Amino acid sequence: xxxxxxxxxxxxxxxxxxxxxxxxxxxxxxxxxxxxxxxxxxxxxxxxxxxxxxxxxxxxxxxxxxxxxxxxxxxxxxxxxxxxxxxxxxxxxxxxxxxxxxxxxxxxxxxxxxxxxxxxxxxxxxxxxxxxxxxxxxxxxxxxxxxxxxxxxxxxxxxxxxxxxxxxxxxxxxxxxxxxxxxxxxxxxxxxxxxxxxxxxxx
Amino acid sequence: xxxxxxxxxxxxxxxxxxxxxxxxxxxxxxxxxxxxxxxxxxxxxxxxxxxxxxxxxxxxxxxxxxxxxxxxxxxxxxxxxxxxxxxxxxxxxxxxxxxxxxxxxxxxxxxxxxxxxxxxxxxxxxxxxxxxxxxxxxxxxxxxxxxxxxxxxxxxxxxxxxxxxxxxxxxxxxxxxxxxxxxxxxxxxxxxxxxxxxxxxxx
DNA sequence: ATGCTATCTGAACGCATGTTCAGTTCAACC
DNA sequence: GGTTGAACTGAACATGCGTTCAGATAGCAT
Numbered sequence: 001x002x003x004x005x006x007x008x009x010x011x012x013x014x015x016x017x018x019x020x021x022x023x024x025x026x027x028x029x030x031x032x033x034x035x036x037x038x039x040x041x042x043x044x045x046x047x048x049x050x051x052x053x054x055x056x057x058x059x060x061x062x063x064x065x066x067x068x069x070x071x072x073x074x075x076x077x078x079x080x081x082x083x084x085x086x087x088x089x090x091x092x093x094x095x096x097x098x099x100x101x102x103x104x105x106x107x108x109x110x111x112x113x114x115x116x117x118x119x120x121x122x123x124x125x126x127x128x129x130x131x132x133x134x135x136x137x138x139x140x141x142x143x144x145x146x147x148x149x150x151x152x153x154x155x156x157x158x159x160x161x162x163x164x165x166x167x168x169x170x171x172x173x174x175x176x177x178x179x180x181x182x183x184x185x186x187x188x189x190x191x192x193x194x195x196x197x198x199x200x201x202x203x
Numbered sequence: 204x205x206x207x208x209x210x211x212x213x214x215x216x217x218x219x220x221x222x223x224x225x226x227x228x229x230x231x232x233x234x235x236x237x238x239x240x241x242x243x244x245x246x247x248x249x250x251x252x253x254x255x256x257x258x259x260x261x262x263x264x265x266x267x268x269x270x271x272x273x274x275x276x277x278x279x280x281x282x283x284x285x286x287x288x289x290x291x292x293x294x295x296x297x298x299x300x301x302x303x304x305x306x307x308x309x310x311x312x313x314x315x316x317x318x319x320x321x322x323x324x325x326x327x328x329x330x331x332x333x334x335x336x337x338x339x340x341x342x343x344x345x346x347x348x349x350x351x352x353x354x355x356x357x358x359x360x361x362x363x364x365x366x367x368x369x370x371x372x373x374x375x376x377x378x379x380x381x382x383x384x385x386x387x388x389x390x391x392x393x394x395x396x397x398x399x400x401x402x403x404x405x406x
Numbered sequence: 407a408t409g410c411t412a413t414c415t416g417a418a419c420g421c422a423t424g425t426t427c428a429g430t431t432c433a434a435c436c
Numbered sequence: 437g438g439t440t441g442a443a444c445t446g447a448a449c450a451t452g453c454g455t456t457c458a459g460a461t462a463g464c465a466t
Contacts, residue, residue, distance in 0.1 A: 009412080027316060031233035034454060046456075047414050055454065110313055113230060150387050151379060154372075158391055161368025162361050169360055176354060184353050188361055192395040212443080237424060249426075250444050258424065 013051045015041045017065075020058050025103035029059050029114045059111060060119040066104040067126035073097055074133065083141030084190065090134055091186040094163045099178065102167040109164070131156055138193060148194035159189050216254045218244045223261050228306035232262050232317045262314060263322040269307040270329035276300055277336065286344030287393065293337055294389040297366045302381065305370040312367070334359055341396060351397035362392050 019040035023032040034055055038045040052058045073093070080089045098105050108123070115123060135156040141147030149155040163185055170181060222243035226235040237258055241248040255261045276296070283292045301308050311326070318326060338359040344350035352358040366388055373384060 012413085028231060028233050030231050031317065033452075035452085043413095044415050045454085046416075049455070050413070114234065150383075154379065154384070154387055155391065157368060157372050158365050158388065161371070162365035162395075165360055165364025168364070169357075176357065180353075181357070184357055185361065187397075188358070188395040191397050192365075192391040194390075194394055215443080236422075238422085246443095247445050248424085249446075252425070253443070 009051070012041065012043065012047070016043075016048055016051050017058070017062060021062050021103050021107065024059065024062070024111065025106045029055075029107075029111045056116060056119070059107070060115060060123070062104065063108045063111065063115070063119075063123050064126065066101065066108050067123060067130070070097060071126065071130055074130065083137055083144055083146055086137045087141065087147075087190060087193070088186050090137060091159075091163060091189040092182045094160070095166055095182045095185050096178070098164055098167050099170050099181070102170075105164065105167045131160060134159065141193065146195075155193055159192065162192070163189065212254070215244065215246065215250070219246075219251060219254050220261070220265060224265050224306050224310065227262065227265070227314065228309045232258075232310075232314045259319055259322070262310070263318060263326070265307065266311050266314065266318070266322075266326050267329065269304065269311050270326060270333070273300060274329065274333055277333065286340055286347055286349055289340045290344065290350075290393060290396070291389050293340060294362075294366060294392040295385045297363070298369055298385045298388050299381070301367055301370050302373050302384070305373075308367065308370050334363060337362065344396065349398075358396055362395065365395070366392065 016037065019037050020032075023036060023040065034048055035045045037058075038048055041048075048058075052061070074090075074097075077089060077093060080086045108127075112120060112123065135152050138147055138149055138152040138155055142149055142152065166181065166185065170176075176184075219240065222240050223235075226240060226243065237251055238248045240261075241251055244251075251261075255264070277293075277300075280292060280296060283289045311330075315323060315326065338355050341350055341352055341355045341358050345352055345355065369384065369388065373379075379387075
């Protein structure tokens with residue numbers, strides 16, 4: 001058999017990426033075989049090579065797509081004025097975007113070591129662009145005297161680590177709702193970078 | 204050949220664990236073969252099985268040793284009085300302990316998915332004990348009115364994620380010294396959980 | 407009905423894997 | 437200096453890996 005009704009490149013391609021993302025996140029890139037991915041899609045292993053040149057590209061493409069999507073969504077945010085509003089917007093956006101994509105996030109942070117050098121550089125550059133966006137906010141806030149951060153680079157990495165950690169525990173329909181989680185993390189981020197006006201939306 | 208001068212179980216055993224820790228952290232559990240570990244130790248693959256029943260136990264033992272060492276070192280801290288002092292102590296301890304063991308930390312957080320169910324439960328229980336220690340501090344602080352945290356569980360995980368993130372970037376001899384890094388993170392942690400007295404040791 | 411072509415199968419390739427074990431080697435003891 | 441036994445080798449095992457490719461299949465156009 002081959003080519004069931006309506007079966008197409010446009011169907012199988014995305015299903016392969018989805019299966020790979022799911023399995024890579026669950027078991028790790030190195031622990032997942034092409035045959036397992038193929039089985040999840042309902043296809044033989046050989047068929048995967050019509051959609052990806054090799055396993056490594058499958059991983060690199062997932063990571064690049066995730067980070068490019070992240071940067072694009074961030075760029076599409078409405079402009080906010082003032083470092084405090086911009087930080088609040090960043091924190092809420094980060095939580096909201098990551099909460100919906102735990103698999104992609106996990107892969108993008110954990111499988112870097114399985115990328116070949118060229119792919120690694122490309123992915124790292126994307127991540128750095130995102131980090132730089134936050135660092136710019138912190139620098140502006142420090143210059144304006146509304147944030148007290150001894151080191152903007154350290155604070156950037158600390159905040160991103162704190163916010164991204166939400167994917168380790170948040171589950172849809174759990175004890176805390178999405179909006180609550182966004183608000184609490186945004187407040188913690190605001191408070192962490194310090195000084196003047198202490199904010200407390202949530203009680 | 205076999206048994207070079209003074210070569211013993213007491214030498215080879217630790218060297219195997221060290222090699223495994225190093226390689227697992229660098230490439231991931233699933234991507235590292237027993238032959239690679241053996242080669243790093245300077246031994247044939249079969250010899251590893253004099254020191255570990257299998258690859259899985261090698262991983263589980265590394266993770267358990269790390270978490271037990273963490274809990275033990277934490278328990279050995281001098282008693283601190285008051286939630287604010289206890290949080291400061293926790294944050295500085297966490298940074299200090301993790302900064303010296305990036306490989307073990309990375310494995311303990313990343314390779315959970317490669318543990319068989321029994322090992323997973325045991326390791327998870329250890330991690331939870333450590334998290335509970337921090338959460339107790341936050342609860343006491345909230346009760347005393349010195350911390351403002353809407354949800355102590357969320358705040359616990361957020362702080363631990365923020366602090367643990369130090370292992371992703373800190374390198375000995377880098378731009379920032381150990382004491383500086385500890386102080387900055389401790390301040391960020393203190394500020395993140397909020398309200399009354401805003402602390403600012405570092406400038 | 408016939409041919410075309412995108413889609414997929416199924417077998418094969420060389421190689422690596424975790425693990426076992428009979429046999430070798432050498433420091434230590436009598 | 438002969439014996440013992442812990443420490444290790446080296447080959448073998450079944451199995452699985454990523455990848456290739458000739459051939460089968462089936463939807464579409466004619």
